[in-house]
Amino acid sequence: MKTLHIDVAVIGAGSAGLSAFRAAKAAGASVVLIEGGAYGTTCARVGCMPSKLLIAAAEAAHAARSMAPFGVHVDGAVRVDGREVMARVKGERDRFVGFVVESTESIPDEERLIGYAQFIDDNVLQVGEHTRVHAKRVVIATGSSPYVPAMYQALGDRAIVNDDVFAWDDLPRKVAVVGAGVIGLELGQALAWLGADVTMLGARGRVGPLSDPAIKDYARDVFRDSFHFETHAQVEAATREGDSVRLRYRDGAGELHEDTFDYVLVTAGRRPNMDKLALHNTTLEVDARGVPVFDPLTLQAGKHPVFIAGDANDVLPLLHEAADEGRAAGDNAARYPDVKPLVRRAAISVVFSEPGIAMVGARFLDLADGSFVTGEVSFEDQGRSRVMLRNRGLMHVYVDRDTRRFVGAEWIGPDAEHIAHLLSWALQMGLTVDAMLAMPFYHPVVEEGLRSALRSAAAQLAVM
Structure with a gap:
């Protein structure tokens, strides 16, 4: 049995773990990176990148079917070859994973351990059957895994999670998507546009991350044009029938439905990976999910020299947040007990x-009633959106009544990802609606819709 004495042990070589390792090294600590699974982040293997590859194929198919209003005609049917689609998805996915693996393997061998880590006590880790690590400080960056309710576990390989989609060699004929969160919406629409018959079963009216009732209602109607979408479904039974699954569910009106699908794609959220750590051997206080209780600012678990970063803490499970948390956790672990709060971006x-x-910024649900005004714009008659025949969307921007500062926005609309960056920069700079309206807006661009929403908010403030 090999024994290693180290300043900082980082458990997990994903986005947060790699950032933590580099930050602790930069601060002068001796560090070891421990990983029990395959190298390559969740984003590269089964998240951001393969999902965008599938979405890109779906958008190409949808565009090919939508050219006639421009006077451009595709003679004959648009044919989607599922095997070719998935071959590109997996080929490009493997390329992205390869970059991450290459970067990770460039870390010197003596600073990497392969094997699952278990706590023996607060400061000692057992890695596989080969190494015992005595660490002064520990960063837990073990990520998360999809949650599959017991009802669907009995379905075997007919119940899948997003990870499984990217292992397909071909596209399915008919799919039920359980859960209308971000992953469900993205994959559900992509599969529908690639020719699958998709039924999405949401609960409690959820439509992605939206909390603004008007935006949520608008988005629900948009997605119903792509697939069968029940936003208040209650699944009563899921039964395996050969290579198919029969679902029985009630819709929001209480009406009973039964249908058969090739697969049930379960997108019911993710849970932090804590089960392999043997935290019961430590004095760490854990919550109901088995996650150590920690300070969301410093990421420190109680008074212990243990820090939790990335999807493992389930605060903001996004890649850029995981990287930021990893850097903060690694730096705090290296400099312990001189820990500093994480300064989060907008x-x-x-x-x-x-x-x-x-x-x-702030969600509609988080804002105090009467503390803000809402600027609104519809993209249905917005110039550039209509030119491109992408004129569907509704935006709400929220502006503080007293300070006139922009505090948040929720919307569905064309080029949302790009407008989101403009607004996040404005928020982080603490800009007022007046300062934002003083910025340049080119013509004709979709961003003119944002200007209209800001003008709407400013007009309301002017009469108060």
């Missing part, structure tokens, strides 16, 4: 649907 989230969904 909140930004995007759903890569068409039209896109985006949210920046």
